[in-house]
Amino acid sequence: MLQEQVIFKEKIAILSPEIYVQLESQRKWADALAQMKITSPQTIMTGGNSDSGDSVSNLFNLLQIEHLTGLPDRLQLNQGTSTPSLSTASTKTYLSPDSEKKSLRAKSAELKIPVVLVVDTSTSMSGERIDSLNAGISTFKQQFEPSSKISQSVKLAIITSNSNGRGIQDFVNIDEFAPSPFKAEGETMMGKGINLALQEIENYLASQKPWLFYIIGPATNNNWQLTDKDWQKSTQRAWKAVEENKLNFFVVNVQGVDSINLIKFGSPKTSPKLFNEFQELFHWIAEILKKSFQE
Secondary structure (H helix, E strand, O other), X not given: OHHHHHHHHHHHHHHOHHHHXXXXXXXXXXXXXXXXXXXXXXHOOOOOOOOOOOOOOOOOOOOOHHHHOOHHHHOOOOOOOOOOOOOOOOOOOOOXXXXXXXXXXXXXXXXXXXXXXXEEOOHHHOOHHHHHHHHHHHOOHHHOOOOOHHHHHEEEEEEEEOOOOEEEEEEEEHXXXXXXOOOOOOOXXXXXXXXXXXXXXXXXXXXXXXXXXXXXXXOOOOOHHHHOOOHHHHHHHHHHHHHOOOOEEEEEEEOOOOHHHHHHHOOOOOOOEEEOOHHHHHHHHHXXXXXXXXX
């Protein structure tokens, strides 16, 4: 069931980010999956239809947006949503009505949604690709209304993923974000970037579930798996956090990336997201963040 849910969540994220956010915030994935098995059993296929023989490779291959019609109403998703806190400990405090109102206002003002972009800036991104990447990220800030609640609440950090992988942007709200051009250098080192991102997320005091987007590029050589010994452990660590409902994690890039590279780095159960250009990619990231934000 857990494996099915992970695949189901990835499909919903592609088809309808809005429904994804509603299901995620109300933790109704199990209910949604059960509903789909009843109302659209034809969308759930396992085994027998894949050349690979993988028993899960065809899960939800036939799922389309029209199959989601009515799902929010059946699950009563439209009756208000709230995003679960990352905190595992809870202490109940009884407040007067006035104190409770002040507490809620303070909590809203302190809302922190950590978002980390891990960007492959190895030499495989040289030339037009790095120029397109720089042009794309320069439009990312423009996707958010200045001084809005979400532009103040989203805390963005950026990490480069290459042989000199490092954080080039500490957590800062969108209004304060000033994009700096990326420079293509070094070898493809996927594991280093992901590990650094996960460490930054763990060290950051957040009030909402973090978002991690890995923008992956072509491998700089055919032996990247030998030189980058951390890539498997780092991705397994990230996908484990997703399964435990502690992280939103997406592997993304534009057309032209080596498909084998993408498949190996993505979840073993799902496919990474591919876009036609970087501006479209950053627009999608902005939209899914805006849909996850509850005013």
